[in-house]
Amino acid sequence: MNLKEELQQEKEELMKNKKPHETVAFILFAILFAQQFLILLYRIVEYIVDWIDPATATTYFDCSSMTTPAFFQRIVLIDSKSVLLILLALAALAFWYILIYKLVFEYSQKHGMSKWTWTTLVMFGPNLVFVPAYMIYIAFVFRKPLIDFMRKILKDVKGEEAKE
Numbered sequence: 001m002n003l004k005e006e007l008q009q010e011k012e013e014l015m016k017n018k019k020p021h022e023t024v025a026f027i028l029f030a031i032l033f034a035q036q037f038l039i040l041l042y043r044i045v046e047y048i049v050d051w052i053d054p055a056t057a058t059t060y061f062d063c064s065s066m067t068t069p070a071f072f073q074r075i076v077l078i079d080s081k082s083v084l085l086i087l088l089a090l091a092a093l094a095f096w097y098i099l100i101y102k103l104v105f106e107y108s109q110k111h112g113m114s115k116w117t118w119t120t121l122v123m124f125g126p127n128l129v130f131v132p133a134y135m136i137y138i139a140f141v142f143r144k145p146l147i148d149f150m151r152k153i154l155k156d157v158k159g160e161e162a163k164e
Helices: 003-016 021-050 072-075 081-108 115-129 131-141 143-163
Strands: none
Touching: 021 081, 021 115, 072 081, 081 115, 115 131, 131 143
16 A cells, blocks of 8 residues: 555544544644754755855754754764764664564554554653653553552542541
């Protein structure tokens, strides 16, 4: 199935979906991904224009106010003038997107989970709720034991309230 057919199928699935949070998560994902991509594209064009112009003595890749994962900025900021490091950071970012697709989106899809909600949370959650990325991934991986644990706590709390 080509990309156009997959997008059409995804659109139809979202339209008939009974879970409004999935549609909201998809819209949020699309907005955040477009914003991240456009800022990254703008910074790359800005870098190339500065690099081509010989009058610019301080050609560097600007990482300020970017929503890319922290590893991207760490790689670029080793030497923000190095084209090789910028290309390495872009390759690492592409690999990150592929991993998110394989490990979160496809897994959620196969197991009947809210695929757009989980993908949005794992990919953009750290920037949305200001927590480290691994915390959101841990919540995704260990969601069932965490929910069971929270149910036990609620059951204990309800038991305590009933005794009082």
